[in-house]
Amino acid sequence: MIRLHHVPLARSFRVLWLLEELGLDHEVVNYSIRDGSLRSPEFLALSPAGRVPVLEHHGAVWFESGAIVQMLCETYPEAGLMPPPGHADRARFLEMLGYSETVGCLLESLNLNLVFLRPPAKPSVPVVKLLNARLRASLAAMEARMEGAWLLPSGFSAADIMFGYGFELARYYVVLDQYPRLVAYWERLRARPAYDRAKARNGKQDIYTRDFYPVPEEG
Numbered sequence: 001m002i003r004l005h006h007v008p009l010a011r012s013f014r015v016l017w018l019l020e021e022l023g024l025d026h027e028v029v030n031y032s033i034r035d036g037s038l039r040s041p042e043f044l045a046l047s048p049a050g051r052v053p054v055l056e057h058h059g060a061v062w063f064e065s066g067a068i069v070q071m072l073c074e075t076y077p078e079a080g081l082m083p084p085p086g087h088a089d090r091a092r093f094l095e096m097l098g099y100s101e102t103v104g105c106l107l108e109s110l111n112l113n114l115v116f117l118r119p120p121a122k123p124s125v126p127v128v129k130l131l132n133a134r135l136r137a138s139l140a141a142m143e144a145r146m147e148g149a150w151l152l153p154s155g156f157s158a159a160d161i162m163f164g165y166g167f168e169l170a171r172y173y174v175v176l177d178q179y180p181r182l183v184a185y186w187e188r189l190r191a192r193p194a195y196d197r198a199k200a201r202n203g204k205q206d207i208y209t210r211d212f213y214p215v216p217e218e219g
Contacts, residue, residue, distance in 0.1 A: 003026065018072055
């Protein structure tokens with residue numbers, strides 16, 4: 001039995017996508033980030049921080065998307081979605097897992113400031129400007145390094161799932177046209193059948209209420 005505890009468009013989408021790439025039968029249990037369901041005693045018993053994803057995998061309970069991705073790749077090595085120790089691309093793979101979390105943390109901070117901060121509280125304009133600049137710089141660095149079809153010379157891997165998810169969400173804060181290589185890369189990711197299957201099971205997101213969140217003006 002494999003069961004994914006999931007919030008549509010949250011980081012748990014990484015795990016949902018990977019499960020589809022692996023071709024594993026699984027159940028998806030959807031939550032909302034807004035209705036308090038992630039604070040229920042039942043969910044907190046699975047996830048100490050009250051966050052998705054949580055993956056129940058044949059009796060084990062795993063949380064944290066990066067860790068789940070790595071554990072799934074190790075559990076199903078025949079899929080070839082993670083270079084094994086000693087492989088020439090192993091260091092690059094691990095770097096990209098960490099870099100994807102750098103992008104994810106910037107997105108989370110922007111979410112807190114621009115999506116979840118409730119009136120009468122107002123986001124700090126200097127903080128949002130700094131976060132936005134750091135996100136743009138992180139994407140620009142990847143744009144400069146993007147040479148092949150995928151992040152690793154050896155081909156598509158779970159690192160593409162980790163980073164690709166963050167690039168998709170960056171569109172809420174950054175105009176992506178300035179990163180043509182990454183946009184072309186994202187189109188290749190979206191063309192994958194497993195991505196389509198994951199999107200079909202993702203559910204309706206209720207995180208973002210706008211298509212774009214500009215940096216607020218001073219005053």
